[in-house]
Amino acid sequence: MTRSTSDLPTVLFDGSRLGLDDIAALSERRARAVLSREPAFIARIARGADFLDRLLKEDGVVYGVTTGYGDSCTVTIPPDLVAELPHHLYTYHGCGAGRFLTAEETRAVLAVRLASLAQGMSGVSVALLSQLEALLVNDVLPLIPAEGSVGASGDLTPLSYVAAVLCGERDVLYQGRTRPAGEVLAELGIAPLRLRPKEGLAIMNGTAVMTALACLAFRRADRVARLATRLTACNVVASSGNAHHFDETLFSVKPHAGQQRVAARLRADLDTGSAARASRNEQRLQDRYSLRCAPHVIGVLEDALPFFRSLIDNELNSANDNPIIDAEGERVLHGGHFYGGHIAFAMDGLKNAVANVADLLDRQMALLVDTRYNHGLPSNLSGATGPRAAINHGLKALQISVSAWTAEALKQTMPASVFSRSTECHNQDKVSMGTIAARDCLRVLDLTDQVLAAMLITARQGLALRRRADPSLAVPPALAAFEADLSDRVPLVVEDRALDRDLQALLAARDEAVWNPHA
Template identity: 70%
Template sequence: MNSAPPQATQRVVLFDRNRLTIEDIVDIARGDARAVLSEDPQFRAAIARGADFLDRLLREDGIIYGVTTGYGDSCTVTVPPELVAELPHHLYTYHGCGLGEYLSPAQTRAVMATRLASLSKGFSGVSVELLAQIARLLDAGLLPLIPSEGSVGASGDLTPLSYLAAVLCGEREVWRDGAQVPAAQALLDAGITPLRLRPKEGLAIMNGTAVMTALACLAYDRAAYLTKLCTRITAMASFALDGNAHHFDETLFAVKPHAGMQGVAGWLRADLEAGAAERNGKRLQDRYSIRCAPHVIGVLADALPFFRQSIENELNSANDNPIIDAEAERVLHGGHFYGGHIAFAMDSMKNAVANLADLLDRQMALLVDSRYNHGLPANLSGAEGPRAAINHGLKALQISASAWTAEALKLTMPASVFSRSTECHNQDKVSMGTIAARDCLRVLELTEQVVAALLITVRQGVWLRCRATPGVAPPAPLLRMLEALGEDVAPVTEDRRLEPELRLLLERTRGQAWSLYAA
């Protein structure tokens, strides 16, 4: 579990009022990039104007939600002037009720960067010092321990983000070099002075969509890679099954103009070198999990641009409440903390990703069944002679893959339809975006487990096909993939425990180890 600070050799992601990308957040999460707050005087002056405007309103006895009033349904409660300074600290204190597993260090870095992006837009009424404190913690590798459960995704990710607010002030705990350390001690050791939050700063940190949006960025990155990896697996499955590459003909796909689906078909043509002469004896029509693979994978491929737009729009939004328009000197009360766009993207993404798991599960069922795998051994066992009787090949692996697939499919129920009325019916319609994002990550995790199983399966299937058909070699793209897999997975010639290889392939998949298709 790595919480170490980024290194000087990493690229810089500059936080100002300009637009960021999913890749910026993913790179910061992985430790491949550093978050740097802009030194530009105009940017810093724009941030300061919001805080100065709020200070002036307070001096003039202005009524400001969450500054001179209580929070949520308590907005009708007036806070005495002498207690205004304490209010932000009460906000993060009483929201310290999260449960569940802690976000990983990578997820936490993504959350911190995502909140920094929103506050840097200059519409939250916070000080430059608050932004600098978030950047300092990221640079020092001091990451708040954030429980993953407790947000309904409207009025923002209040409870999880309270842990960021508290750590900025030297309270609660952080990850430091993989260990849990009291925040006060960690900040002291790093020479970082705890903040005393200004009047709106607790609300500004917590009342936004940073957790769900950060998790959505990470989910997008994993889903985009899976579209390519599942396509390569399909190509290898088709070769192992002695399939008909003409199912991916360019003219065939020209008459159904879904660009993502057409792209997947193009990748399959390239992998299978579909222009090459076909061997005799092929089925006229392969089963759906091969023939219709572009139509299944293509749904996710075609949805990715929409997901990117929704996620990046949220990433680049000011999404707390109230919005502070310092230029026009207005306080605008609204609901930009509502995470409906992220909720819909995550509910949709997990559906499309789970269908990849189901597709691969069906391909595996064909590959291990001697009735359908066109002459390969049952369960793809590589054992020969008398020992073939006691070897069972990938029989258990297929059961496990089916279990992971079933669990992924079970989780496709949309979270966003389970809105609850909370907080004295003030938050009476909520997005459930953070739950949707966590569900999506779990579906991705399970689908990656199915992918690991299929990587072993297609590696074994291609090897057996070549053994069964002397003189036949995989097309060049598949041969390169076979060689890469061969560094991690030997052919299964005798039953063995496959868990270590599965875990290694999971690591490779999540690290996007294989270069697949050009953009």
């Protein structure tokens, strides 16, 4: 059965500003979508559709309504065929490939498209908005292939699967099963739409897929910055490092706000203000860069996040199809708001910053497992002692996997936006590649999450073995609580064991506190 959402907080779609956190909440079913029924909102939406109807009656020429699409804009559509044109648009764009978007990603796509059309500048009917709302409320999710968009004229091919489902065609995921859309809509008592002029274009000719993926990527990247900071603190303690590399005065002279926040979190985690920590004789004047410069690496991501949020939020709150219908001024404005350059730039930049954090953690792990650099910890952080130590290998293979995941993440950092293509008979001769950039970013985040899960195991192992080597060690309070949580989740690796189940269990716990320090 579909889970009831009646007791959840609501996200209101009335053309007012939404944030990427609203989209994330809808994608995870932590909130429910509500389309405004306020008379003023309904009237504003209706004015655009009514204006287009008047233009048609007066023989006005409107791109995508009385003309073909793209390079076919010079083709005049006979009046008796105008009503069929939107259905042809989503039909011939049904050529997507690759994996299907996940349930969370698909909900985000529906919500982002609804947010854009609710701006009232697309010439669509209230019925179309209500149908999108119905898909979200009933969790009827179009099966959307991830590949096939160049990011201008928007996400045409993936969004064609949304348009088709609104009309009762193609397949949906409903209650855990793939079923024909028409069958599910009939079961729910929802009549398939017959698209009005321009409605096919309004659904498809926009940036909803790339923006939806960007909303989800942003939240995951924010978590990466916070957890990487906590793991760095653990690794400083495990390697008996110098906690005063993160001194407040030191960071006051390099005034990057995000970098300073990372250093402040490290000071709090390492409790550098306590008398015990302040008086401790550090073993080394300077740690290696992956520890000493952690705020400088993580700080790049931390400083970039607010800027990227502003780009994503602005795109989310934009009318981004073409043409724009100005019903108040009675104008049809032909432009290029479907171009996803801002999302492409944000995702290309975000994946670079995230991959660099994965690389930082990979370097930290390489230090911890190596007896030349880990200052008295056992080789490969093995917990075995006595004669059995010879046959046990600790985290040796895990470090190899971390290196592999990091290398793949780094390989994905080539910016997608620089690979613009000329398509559609050179009508779309400069395109954003925003959707590819967003998918790349999510892949980098998947790989980085695997690195983070491995580093959680490493932190649990490293702190326990440092305490074994130094029984008098006082682990700072924040790290002690963190270590206790990890110890409940991951048994100490003494005898060699497969760690894949530990990794998967940790990855499944990404919504829990252990993944979200400094929240």
